[in-house]
């Protein structure tokens with residue numbers, strides 16, 4: 376259902392809603408969305424984006440309120456901006472389900488992703504991080520994405536899921552496409568769609584009971600299906616929770632945090648001398664540069680956000696990236712990187728409530744392991760003076776594609 380015209384809303388006696396014709400997915404906005412987010416926050420608690428037929432929610436307090444109310448703001452057929460993707464790609468997934476179905480799917484993942492279950496991975500993860508950091512050249516340029524964050528995260532995911540190591544590049548490429556299709560019906564979404572569909576074909580072909588170790592994370596999903604806890608469609612969807620949701624999100628979060636630390640040597644020192652813990656650094660980086668810039672919801676009833684009435688069935692877009700810069704929440708230093716910010720853990724970049732990121736503990740562990748290895752080996756981390764990072768332009772993800780750094 377399309378959002379209703381402002382005139383319809385006026386007839387119902389609601390205040391005239393703020394609306395905007397801007398395209399959130401135009402390259403200049405994707406490159407630097409923050410002035411646009413500031414404009415949206417100023418316009419209202421909710422702003423109708425005519426180009427995308429969706430209500431944007433740009434302020435921290437309102438994004439949090441929506442996330443806390445899954446009965447009014449459904450995730451079913453709501454996460455992405457097009458009906459096609461909500462139907463074809465997301466139906467049956469944990470992230471796009473509500474209520475009891477959601478709880479059942481989430482329970483299957485929690486067996487692997489709960490902190491208690493992850494504990495046994497810590498030693499291996501730290502060894503892996505130390506080995507990777509040991510391979511970096513002392514005092515010479517390396518790429519924080521290609522040489523560090525991407526292989527570390529992708530190796531971790533491939534090993535835990537039980538997928539063949541040599542498929543790493545292919546899985547990364549397909550995972551990127553699955554996220555890109557969350558955007559509107561634009562060129563980027565259309566170009567990504569065939570690769571997004573290939574992820575399903577790939578998992579059908581490779582993640583079979585015959586080829587996947589029973590004690591791996593994908594093996595556990597097969598077991599849940601064999602025991603009748605979930606059906607086969609849900610099994611493939613749950614596999615995406617690791618192979619898609621656990622990949623670029625974490626690669627971008629880690630590389631963004633490294634980028635910020637490299638540009639703020641005093642804050643790097645605070646981490647090195649143990650004044651600030653890795654989880655605070657991670658939270659502050661996530662707040663400032665949310666790797667996932669938005670997810671959608673659909674209203675199940677007429678509801679007011681601020682003084683605007685949103686009709687039942689309309690789509691809302693939760694702008695996590697904007698919430699992280701909201702001066703009303705973070706004060707005048709909202710745009711600064713500050714690892715000592717006392718409330719940085721209030722960020723919404725991992726969601727909140729029922730759908731809060733199921734992999735957030737794993738992501739934090741991965742970052743902690745890499746940061747510990749880096750700070751143990753290198754007194755300094757700095758941006759390369761000769762090369763600039765290249766930003767990745769993507770419908771929903773944000774962060775560097777390449778990140779030239781020097782550690783010495």
Ligand code: HEM
Nearest residue numbers: 469470616620621624625628724725726730732733734738
């Ligand atoms: C720093 C890295 C990550 C970021 C920024 C991130 C971001 C998010 C966000 C914003 C949500 C909320 C979705 C919503 O409210 O609709 C979410 C959910 C989810 N994430 Fe993450 N994520 C990260 C890492 C991971 C990892 C490592 C995994 C798995 C290995 C993972 C698996 C999931 C799953 C399964 C959900 C759906 C949870 C549910 O619907 O109950 N994520 N993530």
